[in-house]
Amino acid sequence: MDILIDILLALLSVYLAFRCMLAPKLSKAVFVFFAFGLTLALAWIRLGAVDVAIAEAAIASGFMGVLLLDSLRDFSLTFSKNHNVIEVKPNNSVEVKNRSELFPKIGLGIGLLLFLLISLEAVWNIPEGGGLTALAGSKISESGVEHPVTAVLLNYRAYDTWLEIGVILMGLLAIFAAGGIKQYRKAGITPSQDPILRQAILIFIPVLFLFGAFLLYFGKMGPGGAFQAAVMWGAIGILLHLGGWPVFTEIPRRLRLLMLTAGLGFFLFLGLIFMTTGGALFEYPPAYAGLLILMIETFGAVSIAAALTAIFAFLTK
Amino acid sequence: METYKIYSITSVVLFAIGLGGLFLAKHFLRKIIATIIMGGGVFLCLVSFADRDSLSYADPVPHALVITGIVVAVTAAAFALSLARRIHKFSGEETFTDEK
Amino acid sequence: MIKELLIVLLLLAGCFFFLAGTLGLLRFPDLFSRLHALTNADNLGLGFIAAGMALYIASPWTSVKIFLIWILTLLSSATSSYLIARFQRGQDKSKNRREE
Numbered sequence: 001m002d003i004l005i006d007i008l009l010a011l012l013s014v015y016l017a018f019r020c021m022l023a024p025k026l027s028k029a030v031f032v033f034f035a036f037g038l039t040l041a042l043a044w045i046r047l048g049a050v051d052v053a054i055a056e057a058a059i060a061s062g063f064m065g066v067l068l069l070d071s072l073r074d075f076s077l078t079f080s081k082n083h084n085v086i087e088v089k090p091n092n093s094v095e096v097k098n099r100s101e102l103f104p105k106i107g108l109g110i111g112l113l114l115f116l117l118i119s120l121e122a123v124w125n126i127p128e129g130g131g132l133t134a135l136a137g138s139k140i141s142e143s144g145v146e147h148p149v150t151a152v153l154l155n156y157r158a159y160d161t162w163l164e165i166g167v168i169l170m171g172l173l174a175i176f177a178a179g180g181i182k183q184y185r186k187a188g189i190t191p192s193q194d195p196i197l198r199q200a201i202l203i204f205i206p207v208l209f210l211f212g213a214f215l216l217y218f219g220k221m222g223p224g225g226a227f228q229a230a231v232m233w234g235a236i237g238i239l240l241h242l243g244g245w246p247v248f249t250e251i252p253r254r255l256r257l258l259m260l261t262a263g264l265g266f267f268l269f270l271g272l273i274f275m276t277t278g279g280a281l282f283e284y285p286p287a288y289a290g291l292l293i294l295m296i297e298t299f300g301a302v303s304i305a306a307a308l309t310a311i312f313a314f315l316t317k
Numbered sequence: 318m319e320t321y322k323i324y325s326i327t328s329v330v331l332f333a334i335g336l337g338g339l340f341l342a343k344h345f346l347r348k349i350i351a352t353i354i355m356g357g358g359v360f361l362c363l364v365s366f367a368d369r370d371s372l373s374y375a376d377p378v379p380h381a382l383v384i385t386g387i388v389v390a391v392t393a394a395a396f397a398l399s400l401a402r403r404i405h406k407f408s409g410e411e412t413f414t415d416e417k
Numbered sequence: 418m419i420k421e422l423l424i425v426l427l428l429l430a431g432c433f434f435f436l437a438g439t440l441g442l443l444r445f446p447d448l449f450s451r452l453h454a455l456t457n458a459d460n461l462g463l464g465f466i467a468a469g470m471a472l473y474i475a476s477p478w479t480s481v482k483i484f485l486i487w488i489l490t491l492l493s494s495a496t497s498s499y500l501i502a503r504f505q506r507g508q509d510k511s512k513n514r515r516e517e
Contacts, residue, residue: 007323014331017335017354020350021338043327043361049367049375049383060353060391064395067395071398071401072346074405075346116329119329120326124326129366131370133372148374161385167392168389171396175396194500311392311395314399
């Protein structure tokens with residue numbers, strides 16, 4: 001019975017990915033993309049990765065979908081995939097063009113098929129590695145948290161996570177650079193005066209805040225943590241912008257920068273303190289590890305939430 | 318057939334669909350969606366092997382990698398979107414093709 | 418035994434309403450009637466499924482959580498379908514004006 005659900009989910013995700021690529025309308029592709037993300041989230045729950053499922057449903061499906069949906073306003077809604085090659089010129093130039101386009105496509109198809117076969121073989125015969133499960137579990141009592149994923153994220157591989165918060169900041173800077181920072185200043189959306197939308201947003205904000213805080217704290221012993229909490233808090237900023245309160249662009253510039261860099265800065269500050277006391281960069285003293293990890297997660301969540309809000313506020317002019 | 322095998326095969330197929338879409342799709346948005354689908358394939362592969370190596374809980378290291386990876390992939394895709402919108406704003410183009 | 422029968426009946430009722438809502442979404446002619454089918458039938462279906470699951474889990478706190486999830490879904494689906502309908506109405510109005 002279980003295997004039926006797995007096969008159904010697998011077929012559904014492949015079908016939705018196909019539809020995403022082949023849907024004639026661009027808007028349809030974006031809506032199918034939402035469904036694809038949610039299918040992947042279900043697949044991750046089936047694989048026992050609840051943390052990943054929350055992150056996927058919230059960030060890769062929800063946040064990315066909102067960004068794609070918003071950029072549909074820029075592009076024409078009815079862009080058709082097959083609109084090229086129809087030229088009304090004399091002397092058979094249409095046919096020639098078709099043939100010259102056909103050969104690369106056939107080559108590409110054969111290449112893709114070969115690639116698919118080779119990687120299928122590689123995945124099928126992958127050697128037994130054993131993984132790092134036992135190793136990650138054996139030190140869990142010293143890491144300050146009880147949930148292995150959080151221990152890996154913020155203790156064993158803290159260096160990785162620190163740099164990753166930096167990468168998000170870099171992405172934000174790149175978006176500023178690509179768009180010009182002047183637009184960011186006046187990025188306020190036309191205030192929506194819709195009373196129903198505003199009331200619904202006012203109801204949702206405390207719920208989102210509470211749920212984010214719960215996820216942040218619960219990351220210690222179960223699925224949850226800084227990234228999932230950050231999305232919930234980032235959703236608050238996005239909802240406020242949608243409801244016509246562009247708070248994030250209105251607050252003082254210094255406060256905004258502080259929010260954006262708090263995670264990276266606090267993480268590095270702690271690491272340097274550990275180094276001056278004679279440890280490695282992110283080598284927490286085991287007695288305080290739990291508390292320190294919670295503090296780092298809080299600052300990290302605030303700055304990732306701020307970065308997500310900034311990306312949204314900037315991209316939706 | 319174990320659960321992880323189903324999903325690892327799916328992951329390869331998803332990656333191939335994304336790769337094909339990246340080459341064959343014309344519109345910017347569709348290319349960006351194709352890269353995200355490719356990323357989804359890679360993540361699914363990692364997590365399915367984490368499920369194979371599970372003891373009482375699944376292997377946490379790939380999970381952590383995938384969580385950070387999702388956030389980074391979305392940030393990169395947002396950057397790509399901003400570039401695409403910029404190109405569209407200045408040139409009115411929606412594809413890379415020259416033909417008119 | 419009676420409890421299990423009740424759970425099965427609730428879940429089946431939920432599935433029936435979901436099916437009806439999806440059928441309406443696929444077969445109804447215009448956006449407003451589609452939204453009507455989707456929000457009404459799906460919210461009711463979700464309510465039945467939530468009730469069935471709460472009965473199945475049989476722990477008071479989890480039941481409260483499931484109930485809260487249902488309420489939140491009601492709120493968000495009502496708001497979002499209202500917004501979609503408002504957008505469509507604005508479009509219709511501007512189209513009519515242009516035709517006049």
